[in-house]
Amino acid sequence: MKNQIQIQNLxxxxxxxxxxKNLEQITGVTNLSIDIENSTVEFTTExxxxxxxxxxxxxxxxxxxxxxxxxxxxxxxxxxxxGMGKFSK
Numbered sequence: 001m002k003n004q005i006q007i008q009n010l011x012x013x014x015x016x017x018x019x020x021k022n023l024e025q026i027t028g029v030t031n032l033s034i035d036i037e038n039s040t041v042e043f044t045t046e047x048x049x050x051x052x053x054x055x056x057x058x059x060x061x062x063x064x065x066x067x068x069x070x071x072x073x074x075x076x077x078x079x080x081x082x083g084m085g086k087f088s089k
Contacts, residue, residue: 006066009078014086
């Protein structure tokens, strides 16, 4: 099933790189693409449980869904995720 999640705190390629690296680790998530301009993450999953797993992982990295609360903790985590993405190979 094709999914699209609009997220908060997606600022640059570093953020996108970290998101990609982490979501590609989830077995059953395929066809991953990240649109920085529209702050969306698109992917295909086999079931709803994987969709929930992706949403939880995004939240842990500091990228909550657009409809969720974006508190200081999420913002701080997204800055760390962004930096890690910029400096990773």
